[in-house]
Amino acid sequence: MAASSSLFHSSPFPLLQPSKPTPSFLPIKASAASSTSPDPIKSSTSLDPCPTHLKHRRPADVNIRDEARRHSSTHNHQGFSAKYVPFSPTPSPTESYSLDEIVYRSRSGGLLDVQHDMEALKRYDGEYWKNLFDSRVGKTTWPYGSGVWSKKEWVLPEIDSDDIVSAFEGNSNLFWAERFGKQFLGMNDLWVKHCGISHTGSFKDLGMTVLVSQVNRLRKMNRPVVGVGCASTGDTSAALSAYCASAGIPSIVFLPANRISLAQLVQPIANGAFVLSIDTDFDGCMQLIREVTAELPIYLANSLNSLRLEGQKTAAIEILQQFDWEVPDWVIVPGGNLGNIYAFYKGFHMCRELGLVDRIPRLVCAQAANANPLYLHYKSGWKDFKAVKANTTFASAIQIGDPVSIDRAVFALKNSNGIVEEATEEELMDAMAQADSTGMFICPHTGVALTALIKLRNSGVIGPTDRTVVVSTAHGLKFTQSKIDYHSKDIGDMACRYANPPLQVSADFGSVMDVLKKYLLSKDSKI
């Protein structure tokens, strides 16, 4: 097939070092150096009745999944593998589980981690992986068009592409926060990784595509998985229900009643999930789903399940890729159940171990002061961890007092020379409003991360020229009520200093002209 041979070239990368073998299943970038795969854009002209890129199009009755299926039947042995091991700096070599087992905890009751066969991955050097990942960005090739599955060999190497449930998530915008950086922080190398500009509006899509794909595989293997369930503060449930709906798998979500935004609540409802609104907080829901999934054939979709983090870690790899594999100095991540901070660490760490970069950034985990168990733990010098009762916060998705991934987060922070910061309600709402006033439209959790940045910048820990990435975890449109409250100055004990309420004006030309002149004068002294 002309189309598949250009997408899945079977010859080695022309530009890669000859000492390393090149697996035949990997696609290559169309390159001017290749006589068989001319650059489709360069070789077509606007006068050509049938441009070259159309001549190379797959036949009309073939879709991208069929194309991948045909390809995998000829190249089904990749040689890479992964398994569950107890989460530990030195995992016991005697305890491990296949990813096809349904297991969330180690024998001792501790967390699990997905361990890749690093020796197999190391058979290819850093340049190789960089070229491979770069060659897949922005394509429609199944499943590599996804920012997660473009790193498939590092995520779930053994899954059949046909079992993958993907919305081509990832590849999210790394936004240069030019005005926010200059105006509020005196910084010119500040970036916001918009993980929330995504299929269901949060970074959870990155992990959920992996988890639901594995569930799809398990169900095809006739494993006892009738449905998939989670406890949620609103984003995990949205992602779970969307991915399950797209694969026709039942989803069950436990939501803390009256503690998530309306936009988040409507997502699983619209996607056909079985939604339980439970009169408790997130920690209560988490406890319940753990008990329920131990009894019923419901697969656990929270980040306690280490599969999720395999997808989430690709956001870290993507950041490096977007900087042409240069390492930023700082990455700031808002933390709740604390899976994501470890996922970022793991992504950066893998890139260093496999030779794509030579160091990792310093990580900052940012918490709401109203739900700050990690911050308190950090401030105590990592003494005994104590769960807290999480209080209401505008950053409602991180209103979590007993995070399941506490051990993973501590490990990530200790190994990245990391820092934990906190944000009061006023600080996080002001930061969100300031960011919005420079053209963003962020969620309150991103406001928490920006507050951490502001504090670390003011104290001089983060320097004016440090390249810094703030991870934005959800879309601001999910949290409009918090913005309405702020801009209406409708929040007790909060000055709402950056509120921008609409002006009521009567419907006559004179009144409208008066207010407009006043406004323009305030903006431009030349008028």
Ligand SMILES: Cc1ncc(COP(=O)(O)O)c(C=O)c1O
């Ligand atoms: C929008 C948003 N930001 C941040 C977080 C925190 O992520 P994690 O629980 O992995 O720490 C969550 C969920 O917990 C979230 O939904």
Ligand SMILES: N[C@@H](CCOP(=O)(O)O)C(=O)O
């Ligand atoms: N913010 C999360 C809380 C649960 O986190 P998880 O990563 O363990 O699923 C949510 O949106 O539910």
